[in-house]
Amino acid sequence: MPPKEMLMPELEQVLYSGMVAEGEYVYRFEREFAAKFDLPQALAMSSGTAALHAALSLAGVGAGDEVISTPMTAEPTNVVILQLGATPVFADVDPASGNIDPASVAALITPKTKAILVVHYAGFPVRLAEIQAIARRHQLPVIEDCAHALGARYAGHGIGRTSEFSLFSFQAIKHMTTVDGGALHLADAERVPEAKRFRWFGMDKGVPRTEVDIKTVGYKYNMHNVAGVIGLAQLKVIDALIAKHVANGRFFDDALSAIPGLSVTRFDAAADPSYWLYSVLSEDSADIEKRMASIGVAASKLHRPNHYHSIFEPMRRPLPGLDSYYRRLTHIPCGWWVDAETRERIVDALRKG
Ligand SMILES: Cc1ncc(COP(=O)(O)O)c(C=O)c1O
Structure with a gap:
């Protein structure tokens, strides 16, 4: 946690403001997080797992699909694929790094493959240029699980910036914590409203509740102001x-x-x-x-x-x-x-x- 004198006045203010749910602190956190970590945009989520669920779903992964993934990771990476009714296809890892091996990824692509999911294990970026070249050849999206890799860079860019989707975790033991929380980056700015609906029951925020119309399933995956204000203080340190x-x-x-x-x-x-x-x-x-x-x-x-x-x-x-x-x-x-x-x-x- 950031120094008490930095965090507590702001935290107390939010806790007793009457507005502890998603609000201005979350939106400020999103903007400042994206600016600091070189992302064009970031959506604050309730966890890294929620952000991954959103990324996979926006990538079109559903029942019967395959996602090429790594077994050398925390369990959420692959459990979420199962939650969508899809199958993780485990690529081998490079024994020198523990990171997914591009040659193994290329060998496992089938007509059922919907996405390539990589994890920058322990904070070491994967061989991203090779993975992205394979993905381009097969017109597949790359999802970067950056849960271990906040602050890492690749080819001069913030980690996660150059793929279709990436996600970050602010769970208790990561580089930075908001107690629990996560962020989703998506390259296609036009899909941000869709991603926002995914994190809020399929509804558009700001539309009166009696008029809003749900057309697709969404979840309660939003970040709240309490996590947002902690995140804003964390960004200072x-x-x-x-x-x-x-x-x-x-x-x-x-x-x-x-x-x-x-x-x-x-x-x-x-x-x-x-x-x-x-x-x-x-x-x-x-x-x-x-x-x-x-x-x-x-x-x-x-x-x-x-x-x-x-x-x-x-x-x-x-x-x-x-x-x-x-x-x-x-x-x-x-x-x-x-x-x-x-x-x-x-x-x-x-x-x-
Ligand atoms: C590699 C990896 N992916 C995803 C997650 C899920 O993040 P969260 O715990 O914020 O849901 C974690 C952390 O627990 C992780 O280590």
């Missing part, structure tokens, strides 16, 4: 927080790649990661976890590759890149709370291992 993630990430890139037996994420030359998590790869990930625990630092694999869940069992396929990545993976903390002394201690413990 977020640059410094992301800069700390990046400084810690770069420190680990240099220090850990010099340690025999460890490797670090390899990323596209066009990418500027925002290091939500730091991924260390080694032949003994359990030992790294133990070593970190011995100095009081939490380290883990964090996610379960989604195809390991029973619900995705019918969609399992051999994924050798993922197997190699996941076996070798440990995440160590690199967020804004990791100070210079702690990161030195982490490197020192790993060097002795």
